[in-house]
Amino acid sequence: xxxxxxxxxxRVIGAVVTLFALSVIIYxxxxxxxxxxxxxxxxxxxxxxxxxQVAQQLHLDDPLYVRYWHFLQGLFVxxxxxxxxxxxxxxxxxxxxxxxxxxQVTSIILAKLPVSxxxxxxxxxxxxxxxxxxxxxSAWRRGRFSERVLTAITLxxxxxxxxxxxxxxxxxxxxxxxxxxxxxxxNFTDDPEQWAWNLLxxxxxxxxxxxxxxxxxxxxxxxxxxxxxxxxxxxxxxxGERAIIARHALRGATASVIALNAVTFGSAVGGAVxxxxxxxxxxIGQELVHAVKVVDLPVVVGMVLVIGxxxxxxxxVADVLYAVADRRVVLV
Amino acid sequence: xSEALVAVETAGADTAAPAASGARQFWRRLRxxxxxxxxxxxxxxxxxxxxxxxxxxxxxxxxxxxxxxSLIDSARGGVPIGSFGGIGAxxxxxxxxxxxxxxxxxxxxxxxxxxxxALAATAVQVVLGVAMGVASGLGSRWADLVLxxxxxxxxxxxxxxxxxxxxxxxxDGFPRPVLVALIISLVSxxxxxxxxxxxxxxxxxxLDYVAASRLSGWSTWRTAVRELLPGLAAPVITYAALLIPxxxxxxxxxSFLGVGVKPPTPSWGQMLTSADVWYQAAPQxxxxxxxxxxxxxxxxxxxxxxxxxxxxxxxxxxLRIGTGRRREARADKAAPKAGTAATATPATxxxxxxxxxxxxxxx
Numbered sequence: 001x002x003x004x005x006x007x008x009x010x011r012v013i014g015a016v017v018t019l020f021a022l023s024v025i026i027y028x029x030x031x032x033x034x035x036x037x038x039x040x041x042x043x044x045x046x047x048x049x050x051x052x053q054v055a056q057q058l059h060l061d062d063p064l065y066v067r068y069w070h071f072l073q074g075l076f077v078x079x080x081x082x083x084x085x086x087x088x089x090x091x092x093x094x095x096x097x098x099x100x101x102x103x104q105v106t107s108i109i110l111a112k113l114p115v116s117x118x119x120x121x122x123x124x125x126x127x128x129x130x131x132x133x134x135x136x137x138s139a140w141r142r143g144r145f146s147e148r149v150l151t152a153i154t155l156x157x158x159x160x161x162x163x164x165x166x167x168x169x170x171x172x173x174x175x176x177x178x179x180x181x182x183x184x185x186x187n188f189t190d191d192p193e194q195w196a197w198n199l200l201x202x203x204x205x206x207x208x209x210x211x212x213x214x215x216x217x218x219x220x221x222x223x224x225x226x227x228x229x230x231x232x233x234x235x236x237x238x239x240g241e242r243a244i245i246a247r248h249a250l251r252g253a254t255a256s257v258i259a260l261n262a263v264t265f266g267s268a269v270g271g272a273v274x275x276x277x278x279x280x281x282x283x284i285g286q287e288l289v290h291a292v293k294v295v296d297l298p299v300v301v302g303m304v305l306v307i308g309x310x311x312x313x314x315x316x317v318a319d320v321l322y323a324v325a326d327r328r329v330v331l332v
Numbered sequence: 333x334s335e336a337l338v339a340v341e342t343a344g345a346d347t348a349a350p351a352a353s354g355a356r357q358f359w360r361r362l363r364x365x366x367x368x369x370x371x372x373x374x375x376x377x378x379x380x381x382x383x384x385x386x387x388x389x390x391x392x393x394x395x396x397x398x399x400x401x402s403l404i405d406s407a408r409g410g411v412p413i414g415s416f417g418g419i420g421a422x423x424x425x426x427x428x429x430x431x432x433x434x435x436x437x438x439x440x441x442x443x444x445x446x447x448x449x450a451l452a453a454t455a456v457q458v459v460l461g462v463a464m465g466v467a468s469g470l471g472s473r474w475a476d477l478v479l480x481x482x483x484x485x486x487x488x489x490x491x492x493x494x495x496x497x498x499x500x501x502x503x504d505g506f507p508r509p510v511l512v513a514l515i516i517s518l519v520s521x522x523x524x525x526x527x528x529x530x531x532x533x534x535x536x537x538x539l540d541y542v543a544a545s546r547l548s549g550w551s552t553w554r555t556a557v558r559e560l561l562p563g564l565a566a567p568v569i570t571y572a573a574l575l576i577p578x579x580x581x582x583x584x585x586x587s588f589l590g591v592g593v594k595p596p597t598p599s600w601g602q603m604l605t606s607a608d609v610w611y612q613a614a615p616q617x618x619x620x621x622x623x624x625x626x627x628x629x630x631x632x633x634x635x636x637x638x639x640x641x642x643x644x645x646x647x648x649x650x651l652r653i654g655t656g657r658r659r660e661a662r663a664d665k666a667a668p669k670a671g672t673a674a675t676a677t678p679a680t681x682x683x684x685x686x687x688x689x690x691x692x693x694x695x
Binding site for chain 1: 481482484485488489490491492493494496497498499500501577581584585588589590591601604607608611612618622625626629630633634637
């Protein structure tokens, strides 16, 4: 097994190992905390009877590896919970049950996922177009006044926290100019047009911050390529500047843009938490903040795991795409 | 360790930027960048404000926690009385809506929290990152494998999400700013530092002077401390300089979400939490903490870039950041246009190089 398939296979195995380790770390950190785990898990408002029930569900009397095994079992084959009076089945990816709302964590997350996906994926399109575009423009106009302006703007972009951009956008666009109503999430399946209009500001605030990083990277990477000998040779042959920028310099930047996109995905998920809270979008981030405030541990752990899963997945996909863009990686 | 010794030790290291030997050179190169210089001045001012917060508020005659119910209009939902949120001789920047706490005092004390948390977090990240990076770079194959895997897991962990989650399980009694700093540093920053340090260690390990130390039987510990650390100084300082602004943003973000620094301790992020409700009645309540955050993070980012350029001038000239950038870039652009006159191209390029080199020297 070698070549490209081998590389992909190795990368997939690596991702699975990372996910497994991630789940162990998260489990240990959250369920082996000092103090009364059942009480912490259940939250401050639980009655002693509920706490007792939680202690049983988490198998707190068993050794650690047995407890973790039960947790894994829940994830892969489901679990049965007794709620005191009746037995409730929690089917396959079972992440436990919220003791604040009595809902199953999996269904809470599934209900919130589309919102967060809409937010992050939409923003990704904007930050890629805007960031790479700005980078190309400033590499093309290098040394001119316009490049200095672009560099200053992107630097300001990296320096502004998501929620500050979001706040200012919201106040200016919705409050002062009244160009858009204050965002309110509409399902894509219900009304795609309203969906897009309502998400426009959240997309922009998330994307503007991240785009700056792409602009800087694209510019730097293109300038590096432009300084190379083969570009000088192209110029000597009379290849135009536009063709050199579009065909050669930009291609040199593709691999690093892909790599950065995976890293950015992780930080954008964090940014999504802020954006959702700011704009009141009912996504994973807002739910997570709520769960943290009321100390709803099963929900918190479930969400961290799910988000970690997507981040690891994004990294693996990016590695494969990187290898497609730059085949030399496969050989290492 | 004396500077001279370090200079001798790093003299052979071509790949590592000169460390302490270049301390003076570093200052000269940093000073040569106008933007970095302005940024450094702003950062110095902010540090002074943070340190002198009690003095400044004493001068104003206010403190950050006293409520002033007489200064807010409770009939209108707690809007500050007076124009621009109650700005006046007593309250230089007005008062907070609803509570009437002094804005100036909260802002300058907020600088303390912001900078304090960020610096503490950066210190932990650097120590942890260097320790892990050096350990996996110098350790056995298995140690390297395990440590690198752990690092990789932390690299792929979303900071905000982990930090948020961890804040849920820590008891309330713990001093909040310390906790926020610790959590930020444990879930982020150190892992990327460790990766960079590991790569650098692997390069340095095979250089003659480090190999000599290992072959002459010195312990791994001594080799790491005496031979490796000086060579790592430049990249680590560069990295740390860029970690500080991102830690400031992280603290502000957590406090904005209401899980970071808790009231009554003032924090810029926390002040912004409800600012959108009040922006019409008390615009300064939104604008001041937002501006403070922006200026701080911006200045630190520019300074961080300046530090990088000062420590690695080759990167600077390659990417045309910092000194001599415009002239060099212009010459570079002019070159292809003069393509028909074959002899003109190398001549222009050479003169550009000479100019750049001269500028670098002067810097």
